[in-house]
Amino acid sequence: MHRHIRVTAGTILLVLLSSNISRVWAHGFGQRYDLPVPLWLYVTGAAAAVAFSFLVIGLFVRATPGMRTYPRLNLLRFPVGRLLSHPLIPGLLKLISVGFFLLGIATGLIGNQNPMQNLTPTLVWIIWWVGMAYISALGGNLWAVINPWKVLFEVVEGLYRRLSPRGKLFTPFPYPRALGVWPGFVLFLAFAWTELVYEGRAVPVNLAYITLGYSCLTWAGMFLFGKEQWLRHGEAFSLAFGVLARFAPTEIRVTDPAVCATCELDCRDRDGECINCASCFRRAPQEAREWNLRPLAVGLLRHETIPFSMMAFVLLILSTVTFDGFMATPVWARIESALYGLLPSLGGERLMVIQTLGLIAFFLLFLLVYELFGEAMALAVRSTHAWGELARAFAFSLVPIAIAYHLAHYFSFLLIQGQLIIPLLSDPFGFGWNLLGTAGYRLNIGIVGARFVWYTAVIAIVLGHIIAVYLAHVIALRALEDHRLALRSQYPMLVLMVGYTMISLWIMAQPIVESKARPSRTAVATAQGITIPEDALLPTPGTGVFQPVGKGKLAQGKLVYRLLNSLFHDGTRMTVADLLYPYSFAAKWGTRSSADDPAYDPYIARATS
Template identity: 50%
Template sequence: MCLALTAATAASAHGFGQRYDLPLPLPLYLFGAAAAVALSFVMFGLFARRDRATRRTRHIDLFATGPGAAIARSGLVRSLALAIRLAALGGFTVTIVAGFVGDQNPYRNIAPTLVWIIFWVGLVHASALLGNIWDLLNPWRTLFAGAERLYQLAVGGELARRLPYPPALGVWPACLLLLAFAWIELVYPSPAVPAHVALIVTAYTILTLAGMFVFGREAWLQRGEVFSIVFGTFARFAPIRATAGAPPKCMLRPFGAGLHDDAPVSTSMMALVLLLLSSVLYDGLIATPAWSGTEAMLAGDPVTIRTAGLVGFWLLFVGAYLAACAAAAALLGGGQSALRFGRGFALTLVPIAIGYHVAHYLVFLLIQGQYIVPLLSDPFGYGWDLFGTAAYRVDIAIVGARFAWYAALAAIVIGHVAAVYLAHARAMRILPGTRLAMRSQVPLTALMVVYTFIGLSITAEPIVTQRDSAPPAAVAGAIPVPADAVLPEPGDGRLRPVGAEKVAAAKMTYRVLGSLFHDGSRMTIADLLYAYMFAYRWGVRRPGDEAHYDPAIDAATAVLRRALAGVRAVGSDTTARTFRVGDISFVRELLIVDVYLTAAAPDDPDYNAVLAPPWSTLPWHLVVLMEEAVSRGWAAFSQAEAQRRDVDWLDLVRLEPLKRKLLALVEAFERAAYRPDALQSLVSADAARQRWSALAAFYRDHGHFLVTNGPYQLTRWSADSATLGAFRDMTYPLGVGTYDAYAIPRHGHVTRADWDGRRVTLSGDIEIVEKFQRSYRLVRMPLPSIAPVVRSRAAPSCRYTVVDDQGRVVLAGVAPLAEDATFRIEVGGRLSGGRYTMLAVIAVNGNVTNPEIRRIPISVAADR
């Protein structure tokens, strides 16, 4: 039934692993944050004094007196600045060289990490919180200054032509370059490939040096060099402003003081600030299900769609800002244009851009930024260990999902409140009268409230955190089955004690981390045990009762019924995995179940673990509802039985008449607090009533009864497609990367087979996933060349089958990877003399879909 429901040609889903669900509903955060922004506007209007808002902020020169003055006079500052410039130039050179000649795996090459993480993300944070350190680090400034010095010594005169920079250009060159940079980051299919990074940096270097040559170094840095303008704009919010000179100065000032500018900025600068805002939010937008749905609906080239989206999102922000400014200008009267008003308040948006940047990239910086530690020792991926840090492994648990959410929430709210204050202070400076200043800020504050809603809504898209799974513990041998262990009655499903003196071949202890079902019901022991009952009730034919038997269920559960000797619910643990956020505790119940098996593979615990696991993807009340539908002749579980009985194939989504009958049944079961006789001792009447009530509420909200406990739930469907949405549940047991093996299946390839008469030795390649930000690629690599830790995670194994000359299978098994990264299959003594063919496959993470099969002829000598 579930396979039929998901047999669609198109689907939309988002997110892997466990979702961090918010301690309170998202709307409360949205309205609370928006209220904080609006309330700050009221508070500043009522209590901010005009003389304080219009007063020049005090700046303190740390190099003016005391130890600071002594340091400035000593020349230490200049020497340190020169050393930093040369180090930055060295890092810049290494970036280009590594990109062109180093390993092209982004995680083994320093170029992508330096450019996309340390440079773009890290320097934005440092500029906003410290000061304009880019002015010191800028390698293009250092390069051109060095070239000017050499030219002056060798030829004399100036290297730059110093043509007049057209005032009409403003900072439009930098604005367009920022748009191109955002396009490379967000749209270009492979921005993290080291060679591409090096090529982009080289091209930008040529462009920048050419601009300096034509217009002069400082002229181009102030108008055309995009990163000087971007980092300088963020640095205007910082508390430190350093200037070179004789002597140098280091001014300490309040946060945001550098954004108090009496003169309006240019139109191009206003556009650049709005591009900074829109590009960060667009980065989050394209990762949402809504955007994926839009791309699927448009069914065009993703690069074209995302390019149009990037430009369109920027223009949307410009239009919304100018509309708010037009409303403000209209409230002021006097014929002031919206554009002039917008230029006057453009810099007050910078704290919002900083807040969005911190919200979106802080966790990325803290986790991905750790890659710089091993890469400093091995920048080219050649296996070096220059500083002894090459073995460092990134700690993805350094920050959690809660930190990510609250940091993002705080950054966005603080950024908007700071922007409200700066805009209010700006209005007080340029407009006569407090009331007029307040009136002018109403439209801008409303716009900021909208920004808050949008920013938090996008930020609330899947935040994930790692959870460890608990593998089953196995004991093998002749094991007595406890007398209180239970086994379902064949054909009836009632749980019966197995009785005394029963023996099993193996005992598996499962620690099942329970989670919520989609209707909000919490998994219990009853859900686990009822899955066994269902297998025995509908998988065993009873004479004279064909209505409660389905051959498809019989076939699907035959292995389980043959292997199961007994089940014993040991208990539950609600303390080990429970955690707390603020005043709210999130209970994660660990259900402990012993499963006894009649037969076991002593050398393959994984095989034993999947014979009869205590797990249910469906809650017991939904299974009961489906049973009732089949028992009453409304539908059948399998397609074959539906055709044989001439009824509908059970469909909880698309059969409207059936759903109406099921809803009436659910409502009747709720009134009666119904639960099957087999569950009377496991489920109370109140618990049963709550289950039926939750199922009815789920149906009214979603229009179907397909309730599971997986990470996705059905949200929309049509005749030929289904849309899946992420199910947000903090108690979901699986962690980050759980489904990567399915999303990006990898294959192995046998490259060499050696037969020495007793043993087959296989060599091979496997595919490795190289991921960086949103892009990935599969790279085929020989097993010996792969780092042991990476090989271990890939878990390669060789699955083989040996057939004789009549095509009969005579030997089969799985060979693990040996220490020398080969597979050794011992055949001597296991086969009689003759000719055979071995079929071998290398599986990566257990994936054997569409395998590459190697046929190896074997000739075994007859024993003498």
């Protein structure tokens, strides 16, 4: 999600166009940070760390850790665990979830349509999507408890049972097994398109209508195929947060096989374990329930058959967050510019079409590359597995990479723009209220610095890939039952992991690392110079105020900028005035009016001299 304040975006544009100094900028808040070493050293160092981890893991991990014997601590044995699992606590969380769900729709429909003054965009894109992803990956599958679509459906279902002698709303149709999780895949792709491509994604009323439409679709799926079946196969966010929660340090478990015998979801894995099945957990007697602390990422090693649709879903999560980062790189800007000129017949829809094609192409590229490396693994060990079978077996080993990239890409976004929730809780509709006394709160953009953001990204990406290497090695040991074969099978996976580590860091750095190449400039004019139109504007040094240059003025050179205008966060389109804005500030900040001028910035002065 790229929502930049005009001044920041324009100022960065100016410096990028006119500077040859290599430095790092904190994404979205304009703070500078000089890397102590060149970027290529970070990239190669990170790749070397991942490769070294492969050697260490290959030497010392020679047996598959037992899934039944990994250390677990049942929190329900302790008073605090029993307190947190008391029906009042989940009930309160469900009430809060439904309350914010309904409030978000209401504020979107009837509130102020300025995204900065309306609760809905911040609630949807920052608090819910980014925040819930972190909670799922680093805490546990809270979404399975508070999902408002599930909660409201259960309320209606419960009321119907009480009022009707039939007891059931509807006898659901059997869910077609051949569909797998493709319904959830399609809906998550639509969500990613809304997040990354749709120009009206920050307009509150648009988000409200999208939420209502998705709600109707979700409840229809629950009605037709049953609540649990649709949550398992069709509800995009139950799938997404459920995948991320496999990494989490908590799980729910049912120890009585008799409970799972009647489960419509066929929830037991090949080891006979029932883990994170909310349906069974809800029906199980107290003595058969466990709410466990466990090692991180062990949930990604469950011994189960992974269908092609689930592998595609995992790759979709990874490809969409990567595409989000790639859209901020100069490479994508050049691709976009080239395609923009080739599609004049599409008019104002060209950018949307180009970005849609890019989103789909990124997923297809990820799928193709991953399948090819899966086949390379099979060839390395002369496997007799069917086409794609090995690739599917390793699909969940990619989840730590997706979590790492999510952390690297969105962490500063959550910490900085997430602060908007503080004033918006006091005035959710943008009507000028101050219900909680926090409406006057202003964002603290210095809460994290550029250095912190950069090193967080580097550490997260490297650790994510190292964990993925470990998981892939363990899965290979289990699938091939031979240490040498397992090690040999991982050579292609190592190449993939190292390559993606380097690409990830390069993508993360592009929006904040300037190119050393100087921008192209036109040749110096003839001795007579270039006549400047008398109505041309020139910013006054020290103030930045634009003044007409007047008659008879000459210039030594001419530079033409060709830029693709787009929409700002509030839906308004960029104009020429927005391009002039940073020049005004450059003239003000790049000129020292006195020895202690607080507005003077030597970096801007040097970049624009």
